[in-house]
Amino acid sequence: MFEALSDYMRLARAGAVMLRNDVVIPDAYRSRMPWAAKFAGGVLRVLPGGGGKGRPGERFARALEKLGPAWIKLGQFMATRPDVIGVEAATDLSRLKDSIPPFPKAQAIRTLREQFGADSDRLFPAIGDPVAAASVAQVHRMETPNGPRAVKILRPGIERTMELELRAMKRIAYSAQRNGPPEVKRMEPAAFIDTMARSLTREMDLRFEAGAASEFGEIAALDNYVFAPKVDWERTSQRVLVTEWIDGRSLTNPGVLGPDERIDLANRITRGFLACALDHGFFHADLHEGNMILAPDGRLVLVDFGIMGRIAMPERIFLAEILKGFLERDYKRVSEVHFAAGYVPANHSMDDFAQALRSVGEPIFGKDATEVSMARVLLQLFDITRQFGMHLRPELILLQKTMVQVEGVARSIDPAHNIWQAAKPVVDRWTRREFGPEGLKKLAVASAREAMARLRRLPETLQKLDEALNRAAKPAPAPVVVKRTTAWGWALAGFAIAAASAAGLWFVLIYKP
Numbered sequence: 001m002f003e004a005l006s007d008y009m010r011l012a013r014a015g016a017v018m019l020r021n022d023v024v025i026p027d028a029y030r031s032r033m034p035w036a037a038k039f040a041g042g043v044l045r046v047l048p049g050g051g052g053k054g055r056p057g058e059r060f061a062r063a064l065e066k067l068g069p070a071w072i073k074l075g076q077f078m079a080t081r082p083d084v085i086g087v088e089a090a091t092d093l094s095r096l097k098d099s100i101p102p103f104p105k106a107q108a109i110r111t112l113r114e115q116f117g118a119d120s121d122r123l124f125p126a127i128g129d130p131v132a133a134a135s136v137a138q139v140h141r142m143e144t145p146n147g148p149r150a151v152k153i154l155r156p157g158i159e160r161t162m163e164l165e166l167r168a169m170k171r172i173a174y175s176a177q178r179n180g181p182p183e184v185k186r187m188e189p190a191a192f193i194d195t196m197a198r199s200l201t202r203e204m205d206l207r208f209e210a211g212a213a214s215e216f217g218e219i220a221a222l223d224n225y226v227f228a229p230k231v232d233w234e235r236t237s238q239r240v241l242v243t244e245w246i247d248g249r250s251l252t253n254p255g256v257l258g259p260d261e262r263i264d265l266a267n268r269i270t271r272g273f274l275a276c277a278l279d280h281g282f283f284h285a286d287l288h289e290g291n292m293i294l295a296p297d298g299r300l301v302l303v304d305f306g307i308m309g310r311i312a313m314p315e316r317i318f319l320a321e322i323l324k325g326f327l328e329r330d331y332k333r334v335s336e337v338h339f340a341a342g343y344v345p346a347n348h349s350m351d352d353f354a355q356a357l358r359s360v361g362e363p364i365f366g367k368d369a370t371e372v373s374m375a376r377v378l379l380q381l382f383d384i385t386r387q388f389g390m391h392l393r394p395e396l397i398l399l400q401k402t403m404v405q406v407e408g409v410a411r412s413i414d415p416a417h418n419i420w421q422a423a424k425p426v427v428d429r430w431t432r433r434e435f436g437p438e439g440l441k442k443l444a445v446a447s448a449r450e451a452m453a454r455l456r457r458l459p460e461t462l463q464k465l466d467e468a469l470n471r472a473a474k475p476a477p478a479p480v481v482v483k484r485t486t487a488w489g490w491a492l493a494g495f496a497i498a499a500a501s502a503a504g505l506w507f508v509l510i511y512k513p
Helices: 002-020 035-045 056-067 069-078 087-093 105-123 158-179 182-186 189-203 206-220 259-280 313-327 331-341 350-364 374-387 394-413 419-435 437-473 487-509
Strands: 127-133 137-142 149-154 240-244 282-284 292-294 300-302 308-310
Touching (some): 069 087, 069 189, 105 127, 206 240, 206 259, 350 374, 394 419
Antiparallel strands (some): 127 137, 282 308
């Protein structure tokens, strides 16, 4: 009961902040809302604190920044779902400013001693003042005999803060999943929040991020398009991550670059992402300018491996088929691939879907690639997913979102960047390897191994089937009698709802976030 009251108070505060940033019902979405929601939005807008400048995504980002770490992470995760919120809003949310004042250095030293005990003085003889601070952790510079190090330390108490905020988010997400309209249920808010919660749980253990940085570094080094800082495993623990220090310039302000340097850097951004994603199925999924550092020796180093993406071979082949179909204007084949993969519900027409795909492909056919924005193409595709009730795989959505992000960064460096031409060497190499003789041989071997594995499991499967049939033949147990909720229980529930409503009203009318 008290947990519910606490959750409703947190949600009421969030609603008040959203109201004051004019994101309760943004103008762009008002026409899609039912009449009751339109009426409520009109009332809320006339209260003090309404209004706000910028696009809905920009206003939403500002509101989330005010609400704290879990809400900022919610925005970052929503930025990975342009199919739900649109490419423009996803782009705005991907630029969330996760920057707040640092916590005292003394608390950082206390964390080091808690994590490393007697070895802390030897491993961390002297760390500098914080050089960057975010809602979850902050970074210090430390000098060592083997060179400078970046020391990332979680904020004190951040785990409990995340737990409470996530609990409130889950409450409203599960309610929306149960009681919302079909369009809301298609977005699967409960599954989205559960996925976010699992990811944040891992992010609260910096050993997972260290593993991702190490794995990505090994993969990226095979092509040398991009790099990752080396992990100092001796100094890394659950709440502390130490890597080599990277000197250089963030791509948010890369300085003066010559024309050839801009072309080369933009190509490396595009090819570095695609080489990791296609060749190894593992990619950095938060590729904004702040996470890219141009080192003095010319290396492009990526940092912050908290959000990573994986894509299995079937999905990589699916993407190759889609790309090939669009390039050859074979929309029927693209439609068949979608239906074969189960991405489009079977109650829809394959021919109708092919016709919808044609409406996306034909306007870009024959145009110079620099005139065609990948973000615009994906926005049209996401509109089609809504019309045909598609439930796309999360890993594909994350990959597509990152492709849009990569295009934006590359074109900010080189406005004439041709992302299709830049990607061609990597895509051609992958296609030759996977669809050529070597790839067919690997596919045959993998299929044979899978078939043998299924044969080995056959006796166990038959035994489980026999046990299930025997259980089904037994008489059903007596029904369990469930006691009805007492009047006292209903009174407590009514009090909780009334208290939560009063708290929400106080937040909306009085609270000044």
